[in-house]
Amino acid sequence: MRTLIPRASDVGGDREILTDIMHVDMDAFYASVEQRDAPSLRRKPVVVGGSPESRGVVAACSYEARRFGIHSAMPSYRARQLCPEAVFLPADFSRYRTVSREIRNILHAPDRRVQPVGLDEAYVQIPADCSDPVSLARTLKETVSERTRLSCSMGLSFSKPLAKMASEWDKPGGFTVFDASKVRRVLPDMKLRDLPGVGPQTARELARHGVDTCRDFCRAPREQMIGILGKSRAWDVNLLCRGLYRDRVEDRGRPKSMSQERTFHEDVQDPRDLKDHVSLMTGELAERLGQHDLAAMTVTLKVRVSSFRDVTRSSTLPSATADEEVLTSEALALLAGLFGEVRGVRLMGVTLSNFVYPDLPEQLSFIHR
Amino acid sequence: MKISIDQKPLASALQIVHRAISSGSSHPILSGILLTAQEGILHLSATDLETSIECIISARVEVPGSIVLPGRELVEMANRIPSGSIEIAAPEDRHQAIVTWRVSEYVLNGYPPDQFPSLPTADEATSFSIPARVINDALRRTAFAAASVDAMPIICGVRLKFEEENLKATGTDGFRIAVWERGVPCNEELDVVLPKEGISDLLRILTTAEAGEDVSISLSENHVFFDLDSGTRFSTIVLEGKYPDVISMVSSPGGYTTELIVSKAEFVSACERAALLSNDNKGVRAVRLHVMDDRVVFKASSSELGEAYDEIEGEVTGEPLDILFQSRYLLEGIKNIDSDEISISFSDSEGAALMVGLNDEDYSYIALPMKQKS
Numbered sequence: 001m002r003t004l005i006p007r008a009s010d011v012g013g014d015r016e017i018l019t020d021i022m023h024v025d026m027d028a029f030y031a032s033v034e035q036r037d038a039p040s041l042r043r044k045p046v047v048v049g050g051s052p053e054s055r056g057v058v059a060a061c062s063y064e065a066r067r068f069g070i071h072s073a074m075p076s077y078r079a080r081q082l083c084p085e086a087v088f089l090p091a092d093f094s095r096y097r098t099v100s101r102e103i104r105n106i107l108h109a110p111d112r113r114v115q116p117v118g119l120d121e122a123y124v125q126i127p128a129d130c131s132d133p134v135s136l137a138r139t140l141k142e143t144v145s146e147r148t149r150l151s152c153s154m155g156l157s158f159s160k161p162l163a164k165m166a167s168e169w170d171k172p173g174g175f176t177v178f179d180a181s182k183v184r185r186v187l188p189d190m191k192l193r194d195l196p197g198v199g200p201q202t203a204r205e206l207a208r209h210g211v212d213t214c215r216d217f218c219r220a221p222r223e224q225m226i227g228i229l230g231k232s233r234a235w236d237v238n239l240l241c242r243g244l245y246r247d248r249v250e251d252r253g254r255p256k257s258m259s260q261e262r263t264f265h266e267d268v269q270d271p272r273d274l275k276d277h278v279s280l281m282t283g284e285l286a287e288r289l290g291q292h293d294l295a296a297m298t299v300t301l302k303v304r305v306s307s308f309r310d311v312t313r314s315s316t317l318p319s320a321t322a323d324e325e326v327l328t329s330e331a332l333a334l335l336a337g338l339f340g341e342v343r344g345v346r347l348m349g350v351t352l353s354n355f356v357y358p359d360l361p362e363q364l365s366f367i368h369r
Numbered sequence: 370m371k372i373s374i375d376q377k378p379l380a381s382a383l384q385i386v387h388r389a390i391s392s393g394s395s396h397p398i399l400s401g402i403l404l405t406a407q408e409g410i411l412h413l414s415a416t417d418l419e420t421s422i423e424c425i426i427s428a429r430v431e432v433p434g435s436i437v438l439p440g441r442e443l444v445e446m447a448n449r450i451p452s453g454s455i456e457i458a459a460p461e462d463r464h465q466a467i468v469t470w471r472v473s474e475y476v477l478n479g480y481p482p483d484q485f486p487s488l489p490t491a492d493e494a495t496s497f498s499i500p501a502r503v504i505n506d507a508l509r510r511t512a513f514a515a516a517s518v519d520a521m522p523i524i525c526g527v528r529l530k531f532e533e534e535n536l537k538a539t540g541t542d543g544f545r546i547a548v549w550e551r552g553v554p555c556n557e558e559l560d561v562v563l564p565k566e567g568i569s570d571l572l573r574i575l576t577t578a579e580a581g582e583d584v585s586i587s588l589s590e591n592h593v594f595f596d597l598d599s600g601t602r603f604s605t606i607v608l609e610g611k612y613p614d615v616i617s618m619v620s621s622p623g624g625y626t627t628e629l630i631v632s633k634a635e636f637v638s639a640c641e642r643a644a645l646l647s648n649d650n651k652g653v654r655a656v657r658l659h660v661m662d663d664r665v666v667f668k669a670s671s672s673e674l675g676e677a678y679d680e681i682e683g684e685v686t687g688e689p690l691d692i693l694f695q696s697r698y699l700l701e702g703i704k705n706i707d708s709d710e711i712s713i714s715f716s717d718s719e720g721a722a723l724m725v726g727l728n729d730e731d732y733s734y735i736a737l738p739m740k741q742k743s
Contacts, residue, residue: 113672361655361693361739364719366618367521367543 019156021249022124022137023163024107024144027151027172030060033099034089036149044088045070052080052088059091063172090117092118099148106143115249123160125249134177136191141175158181161224161245162294164196183243188215195240202229202237214241255292257353258285261302267344274345275332281350282331286324295320298328298354302332304347320356328353370434370459372406374426376470379455382413382424385577385601388570390440391417402443403485404437404457404466404474413486415440420490420567422574425600434459436466437480438604446475489604491594495624496587497557501578501597504586505535507576508568510705510732511540514547515565516726523562523610531559540565541615545698545736547705548616559586561593562608571595571603598691620719626713627690628661631683635713636665639679641666644696646677655739656696660715661689669696692718693739704733715732 026032030048035041049072050056056076068083073179079086100119107114113125124140126133133156141154157178166176178186193203204226206212211220219239225234239245243297260281268274278301280361289296300314313334321327329351382542383402391399393474405412411428414421436459447455450470459466459479500641508527515523519542528539537550563571575584578597585596594604644654647669659666667679692715703711708726715722718741724734 361741363544363653363695363698365543365741366615366721366737366739367524367541367613 018128018133019069019158019177020126020128020133021157021160021163022126022133022140023155023157023160023167024103024122024124024141025153025155025164025167025171026103027153028060029064029150030091030096031062031065032150033096034092035062037095041087045083047076047079047083047086047088048091048183049088050076051090052076061086096120101148102148103144106147107140107364113249123249135176146324149277150300159173159243159245159354160249161196161240162243165190165194168194187241187243188213188218191212192217192237194235195214197245198237199239202233217241256355257296257351258288258296259351260285261347261349263347264345267346268348269344271339273347274348275333277348278331278335279328279349281348282352283324285350285352286322286327289322289332295322295356296327296352296354297356298352299334300351300353301331301349302349302351303335303338303342303345305342305345311341314339314351316354320354370404370406370431370436370457370461371468372430373427373454373457374411374428375455376424376447376450376452376578376703377454380450382411382426382443383447383577385486385574386413386415386422386424386500387440388573389415389417389420389422391446391472398437398451398484399479399486400440401437401485401501402440403435403437403482404459405482406430408435414485416486416488418486419564420570420603420605422570422604423488423602432458434461435482435487436464437482438466438477439479442461445593446477462571466484474650476547489589489592489594490729491604492589493587496585497555498583499536499553499555501575501582501584502580503551504584504595505572505575505578505654507536507538507551508563509572510549511538512565512568512572513705514542514545514702514734515552515568516542517542517565521613523608523612525566526564526608527568527613529559530535531555531557532653538613538641539615543619544695545668545702545734546615546619547702548733548735549731551731552732560638561588562610563593564608565606567603567605571578571654574601574603577601598685619737621716621720623716623720625687625716627660627685627687629665629683629685629713629715630710631665631681633703633706633709633726635681636683636711637700638664639667639681640696640700641685643669643677645669646671646674650668654696655693656699657691657693659689659691660685690715693741694722694736695739698736702736706734 032044046062049059050236058072058074061070070079096119111127115123137156151173153167153171153174155163155176157166162178166178169176192198296314297320302312304310403414414423455470464479467478488507511527530537536553540547587594592604598604643656647654648671657668664680670676706726710727713724721735
């Protein structure tokens with residue numbers, strides 16, 4: 001039997017471990033955006049999600065609503081029962097996305113990797129040469145709050161799960177640093193269900209065997225834990241319980257392609273209408289390209305004819321561009337090439353792909369072509 | 370035509386000649402090899418209209434004549450025939466060859482020889498000779514750097530310049546330049562650009578040359594010819610246009626400010642290792658070099674694979690430097706330097722780097738780095 005008790009050496013011992021991973025968690029994000037934009041909603045229980053009259057569920061709720069026992073993923077009618085005076089609002093994702101992008105822009109810097117998780121959370125990798133990660137994190141938290149007028153909680157530690165636990169530590173509006181000594185103090189008594197990556201079902205299963213905290217897990221017979229969780233999972237939870245789980249902050253912000261698609265209620269026959277749709281969709285895509293500071297090389301046009309047959313054509317430009325005119329004329333040329341083949345069109349889509357990321361290094365050449 | 374010939378020399382001659390066969394030509398006769406027999410020799414030729422290869426081997430000629438036979442099938446067949454004597458007979462009224470050996474008889478359908486394009490002829494007055502291994506060395510170490518396709522067609526070839534007893538070969542694709550230069554005692558002048566595509570065929574032929582064998586070079590209006598004593602001739606069109614003065618295009622006004630002297634083998638393996646963990650940018654494997662104190666540090670990273678840190682000791686003079694390269698632009702050149710120790714000179718993080726061998730006076734290689742974006 002091997003016991004897995006956190007030791008000083010496990011989390012770095014006397015060696016200084018850099019707390020270089022930040023977790024930013026927007027407090028009650030959707031509900032807070034609604035309250036910010038409509039002063040009449042402030043200090044009121046606000047529930048964002050499906051209507052209580054239908055079979056919808058709660059997507060987010062303000063802290064005022066949480067006091068009534070409302071939480072996310074709860075059926076909306078149940079939320080109404082708990083708090084009849086709560087304000088129910090449908091989710092307005094395009095607005096949340098805009099705010100989310102604003103936050104990501106604040107967090108992002110050329111030497112920082114940002115891994116967004118949903119619209120309201122992100123991990124940030126602070127570069128190794130940063131002399132004072134705590135001040136940097138605090139400044140970023142203040143900047144986010146000031147610019148968005150929204151409250152967020154921030155955790156700073158040396159791994160993603162620990163940073164997330166730190167941001168949960170003092171919600172809302174908290175700023176918590178889990179450095180090695182703090183981790184050694186608090187981690188053993190942490191409930192397994194509070195560890196990111198341990199689902200409620202796993203936690204319940206372990207609790208049935210008397211394993212409730214990280215300390216319990218580390219003391220439990222290894223073979224028994226493997227029997228419950230399987231080798232790979234048991235190893236991961238073991239690392240989590242000892243504060244050793246490491247996982248890179250991934251830059252997932254880079255899209256590989258962007259598409260727009262329209263389905264028509266009736267078959268579209270008129271080539272002029274088809275051209276209008278192609279121009280409109282390509283225009284919207286070019287706009288999105290610009291927002292992401294990208295340039296595309298390949299344009300693909302998909303057309304579903306009334307017989308449900310898909311016809312796809314694509315062409316690759318000699319160099320990447322975000323220019324609406326160039327992209328549109330390329331898409332229209334693809335459409336023109338299809339006029340002979342298609343009559344009634346049921347669905348049409350434009351995809352831009354083969355992106356060039358302008359922040360990636362570029363090979364220098366001494367010949368200008 | 371009627372000849373008998375040994376399998377071995379026939380198979381090896383066909384092996385050389387068939388490389389000039391055009392693979393994607395619309396004209397079927399270009400997929401064939403022309404056989405011409407007369408006065409004790411068999412002459413084999415193939416062409417794709419840009420490059421041509423001809424071979425001469427001795428044969429017992431009973432009836433002189435010629436025929437064009439399908440190249441690929443003829444080569445594959447000759448390779449598979451057991452060693453010994455083969456008889457090839459092509460009656461004049463039929464475009465067919467009957468190939469027989471021991472008890473076997475194969476009938477190959479061919480093409481009339483008068484439809485085969487006539488091959489270019491050299492102006493013998495321009496002919497001069499230099500050692501085959503010299504020209505082999507010059508082309509082998511520069512052709513890889515030439516562009517394969519480019520908006521500027523003239524750089525899709527190697528410039529071969531002979532002037533004042535000095536032979537110089539230059540290859541570039543705009544991102545790097547390979548230059549080979551050596552004094553050769555021969556008072557001739559030559560300035561041609563050989564297309565990159567044909568050079569690999571020529572190199573294969575040159576490696577068949579005996580040690581100390583000369584290759585004779587001659588010209589016509591738009592072709593250049595390479596003849597070996599063994600009777601093999603390679604000819605290619607020359608690229609038209611003015612080859613740019615590439616060296617002056619990369620020289621930095623401030624000159625080189627940092628020099629690194631390292632072991633070639635150590636540099637190559639560290640760079641190759643680090644490049645393994647770099648694949649974020651469409652197959653471009655970028656490696657960052659930090660040159661300082663008494664070492665060079667290699668760094669690379671990939672969001673999927675991880676991060677690499679490697680370092681080797683070296684002798685550094687001048688300013689510390691941080692520079693990003695596509696690993697292949699460093700490695701392909703350095704591997705061609707014929708010296709255990711190499712010197713790399715840098716100007717700044719966006720300037721060209723010059724690589725030479727401490728014991729290799731013939732060769733220099735220049736590579737441009739990648740530009741960082743903020």
